[in-house]
Amino acid sequence: MTDGAAGADRRLRRARLVTLVSLASGLWTSLLLPGVGLAREPDALRLATGAAVVVAFAAAQTAVLYAAVTPWLAQRWRRRFQLGLAAVAALSVPLVGPVAAGAWPTWAWLGASLVGMTPLLFRPGVAVVAAVGCVATSLAVAAATGGPLGTHLAVTGGVGVGIAAVNGVQVWFWDLLVAARQGQEARARLAAAEERLRFARDVHDLLGQDLTVIALKAELAARLAPVDAVRAGREAAEVQRLAGSALHRVREAVHGYRAVDLTEQLAALAEVLGSCGVRCTVVPAAQELPAGVATELAAVLREAGTNVLRHSRAGWCRIEITREDGVATMTIRNDGAGGDGGPDDHSHGLRGLTERLAAVGGTVRTRRDGDVFTLTATAPVVS
Known part of the structure; x- marks a missing residue:
């Protein structure tokens, strides 16, 4: 959800x-x-x-x-x-x-x-x-x-x-x-279906011509094999090259499909929190973050947004992203987390994020001051 x-x-x-x-x-x-x-x-x-x-x-x-x-x-x-x-x-x-x-x-x-x-x-x-x-x-x-x-x-x-x-x-x-x-819910399902159709069209456009050429080249190589083995070998090598090229293009398309726009996610979360009565302030990074770092921080942002909505009675939330000395830091603070109203270090979501960022040299830390809950995530920025 x-x-x-x-x-x-x-x-x-x-x-x-x-x-x-x-x-x-x-x-x-x-x-x-x-x-x-x-x-x-x-x-x-x-x-x-x-x-x-x-x-x-x-x-x-x-x-x-x-x-x-x-x-x-x-x-x-x-x-x-x-x-x-x-x-x-x-x-x-x-x-x-x-x-x-x-x-x-x-x-x-x-x-x-x-x-x-x-x-x-x-x-x-x-x-x-x-x-x-x-x-x-x-x-x-x-x-x-x-x-x-x-x-x-x-x-x-x-x-x-x-x-x-x-x-x-x-x-x-x-x-x-x-x-x-x-x-x-219907609009959300429709948007997801439209996105899947768009991706399917992109894959079809990428692979359609390549697979047609590969099929023709493979058929030609099969016909030439009994009469001209050298040329058949060249055609087979061309089929291999075309297949590798098609695979590379598909991988690039999938990577682009999965890529995360952190700015868009920040805006979307701010809109969601605002619609739920939570005053949200976003301070983005002064410099654009690399795609890999943005992907890791976006995962933290999604989990933090879920925590604010499900585990607190927040009236305000502040999200700040900084980049300094080769490290990107995202700090998310919100009120309304007193008593049992907020997540702790042992929650499954935070534990999973901690392990995920640790794999890339980052950290996830949490702190509670009264009813204010703070989540701080860091990720190294590789130049």
Whole structure:
């Protein structure tokens, strides 16, 4: 996963948690307010069965809310949660409807919760029909139990529509966030695919003509071998030379493909950190670094960027590269690394970088001062 993807996923998780908590705050209509009716019910059996159904209703509602903000949840679990809510809602009519009959609109509050859930369960047209059905059921309960029709209509219809509007807007915003994240991932995959196609075209252009000539030369050498061994030998030598030349050109192309532009990586990391709310300052080297040194430092930069995003709550980050006395030094400092919020010398990433730079005569050192984490990498610059 790239640094930018890690930061985006972290923000998406936070948004999901906020959306779920906000949606769950509406559970008061299915727990607290029906609880008022339960408190007013004198019959012990009716109180016990009504309380059990109210608790089951709240649990089923919570499961549906969880499914609404969990796009990776399997479809079969969504159906099970929805069927569970439907079953408990149907059961609640005969068991909760008579609770505190005439004294408190107990089932009307469950009906308001059901109306509020309709945007999460159905398309707009079907949601309207389902909401009307819930209101009609509430009025039927009022008529059967002697409750006031106006109160049941106001609670199930008025409060329910308000909850539905709030829930619908929250889920709409959540869906926009998920769609935006999926769009970012799709663009990243498309960019990678385009780069692979570009490289494939480059290799095809490099090898196409060479392989055609090699094939023709090899065929000619095979035909000449029985009649003119000397000329066949010359053609075979030419085939060998062409093959070596083609191999050299392919290696150069692969090396260029793998080459790292440290300046571009610095700019990309600064942009990623900025998008995640981290103020990033970059001080590049006064002199351009050789390609080999840039490649080694770019590996350190990628690991450090990952650490800043995953292992800290950084508010700022400073990246400075210097070149002095034949040594290139990159220093990366960031705050928000207090407690267990930052990597240490024993992390796999840093250990791997230490071994990698040691192979070329470089070093990787880390230091923590309070909540400020510093990573310093050096690599020798060979003139």
